[in-house]
Amino acid sequence: MSTKQKVALVTGITGQDGSYLAELLLEKGYLVHGVKRRASSFNTQRIDHIYQDQHEKQVGFKLHYGDLTDSTNIIRIIQEVQPDEIYNLGAMSHVKVSFDSPEYVANVDGIGTLRILEAVRILGLEKKTRIYQASTSELYGGLAENKNAAGFYDEYSPFYPRSPYGVAKIYGFWITKNYREAYNIYACNGILFNHESPRRGETFVTRKITMATAAIALGKQDCLYLGNLNSQRDWGHAKDYVEAMWRILQQDVAEDYVIATGVTTYIRDFVRLSFAEVGIELAFEGKNENEIATIKACNHSDYQLEIGKVIVRVDPQYYRPTEVDLLIGDPSKSKKLGWEPQYDLAGLVKEMVASDLEILKRSR
Numbered sequence: 001m002s003t004k005q006k007v008a009l010v011t012g013i014t015g016q017d018g019s020y021l022a023e024l025l026l027e028k029g030y031l032v033h034g035v036k037r038r039a040s041s042f043n044t045q046r047i048d049h050i051y052q053d054q055h056e057k058q059v060g061f062k063l064h065y066g067d068l069t070d071s072t073n074i075i076r077i078i079q080e081v082q083p084d085e086i087y088n089l090g091a092m093s094h095v096k097v098s099f100d101s102p103e104y105v106a107n108v109d110g111i112g113t114l115r116i117l118e119a120v121r122i123l124g125l126e127k128k129t130r131i132y133q134a135s136t137s138e139l140y141g142g143l144a145e146n147k148n149a150a151g152f153y154d155e156y157s158p159f160y161p162r163s164p165y166g167v168a169k170i171y172g173f174w175i176t177k178n179y180r181e182a183y184n185i186y187a188c189n190g191i192l193f194n195h196e197s198p199r200r201g202e203t204f205v206t207r208k209i210t211m212a213t214a215a216i217a218l219g220k221q222d223c224l225y226l227g228n229l230n231s232q233r234d235w236g237h238a239k240d241y242v243e244a245m246w247r248i249l250q251q252d253v254a255e256d257y258v259i260a261t262g263v264t265t266y267i268r269d270f271v272r273l274s275f276a277e278v279g280i281e282l283a284f285e286g287k288n289e290n291e292i293a294t295i296k297a298c299n300h301s302d303y304q305l306e307i308g309k310v311i312v313r314v315d316p317q318y319y320r321p322t323e324v325d326l327l328i329g330d331p332s333k334s335k336k337l338g339w340e341p342q343y344d345l346a347g348l349v350k351e352m353v354a355s356d357l358e359i360l361k362r363s364r
């Protein structure tokens with residue numbers, strides 16, 4: 001008996017998660033369609049290798065120009081593709097930047113989700129198409145009193161978003177749930193905690209740190225300027241997390257899931273772990289905007305740097321008007337998906353630093 005090839009549509013395909021998800025779905029035999037925005041220069045670096053394969057090995061991969069702010073375009077693409085599964089990953093995803101363009105973020109991250117759901121309804125695809133919505137731990141806002149008795153955020157914890165991004169995503173969360181309940185669409189929210197990788201955008205804190213680690217070790221940068229070192233994040237690997245997204249759409253009943261590691265780490269400690277990868281031991285001193293980190297020891301023969309040199313400083317321009325101080329997720333329900341992450345934080349940091357060293361060495 002032959003099974004029909006499944007068709008997936010991925011918004012945000014050029015992003016970190018979109019690129020890993022495309023690889024995973026292709027491995028699973030899907031025909032993958034992606035929505036990419038037109039840009040004045042190439043913005044497909046993360047998926048160029050797949051696009052190349054499409055020509056050489058007949059991989060089932062197709063890109064469409066589109067934008068989540070354009071309903072007609074979304075409807076047309078969905079009509080053409082007739083997807084079995086839609087993964088709505090497209091978003092203006094930077095929390096700090098959302099304070100600068102709050103209306104745009106509401107339009108893309110909030111109403112953009114509605115546009116996908118409505119398109120499915122307008123086209124009469126409610127029974128055929130399953131929808132994954134990229135929801136986020138930013139919905140919780142890090143309020144200590146909203147954690148569960150065990151000290152984690154779970155599927156029942158109250159939301160209190162602390163940025164225009166979080167507020168836009170909360171609309172995306174509820175409209176997804178509402179369309180599930182009102183129209184019986186298989187539509188789910190994955191409430192994903194932070195996940196990183198060598199493909200992470202360069203202005204998110206982890207990648208900024210691992211890139212600076214490589215550049216400082218190789219003598220190409222003097223100092224790393226960061227914002228709040230006192231917040232804590234539950235960091236996983238994007239490759240693991242896209243697997244969870246896929247599993248969320250393969251269940252008998254549509255539900256929302258927290259995807260997290262259950263371990264939280266200070267930004268300062270991520271900096272420590274990252275520099276330790278190049279043999280640099282750091283000493284932090286001072287408080288808040290006066291905090292600095294100097295080189296305490298340098299134990300790697302390839303990277304000889306001056307002991308006592310200041311290599312991390314705080315720059316308040318990276319502070320947010322309202323901060324999410326602490327995130328830690330309860331992954332208990334995700335076990336129902338049969339999902340187990342393959343990476344821990346140490347493995348993630350190792351891979352990111354090694355990749356950034358490699359990129360810099362190649363550019364030399």
Ligand code: NDP
Pocket residue numbers: 011012013014015016017018035036037039043066067068069088089090091092093094108134135136137191192193194195196201
């Ligand atoms: P990225 O910022 O790496 O990717 C975002 C993607 O969205 C890019 O492909 C971008 O295109 C696209 N995009 C931006 N604006 C629009 C628009 N107007 N119309 C269509 N597409 C658009 O994010 P991640 O891959 O890290 O995250 C994927 C999703 O998951 C996002 O929705 C994010 O908010 C959410 N999320 C991420 C978490 C994380 O830790 N990574 C945690 C929880 C949720 P372009 O390349 O042209 O900019």
Ligand code: GDR
Pocket residue numbers: 093094095096135136137138192193194195203204205206208225226227228229231232233267318319320323324
């Ligand atoms: P976040 O990720 O806001 O959690 O959103 P980000 O890496 O931007 O910030 C994490 C924490 O680090 C602090 N920080 C800095 N952040 C940045 N970007 N740059 C700095 O220089 C810096 N210094 C300190 C921040 O204040 C914050 O506390 C990410 C995004 O992927 C969202 O799309 C996603 O929804 C959430 O994760 C879960």
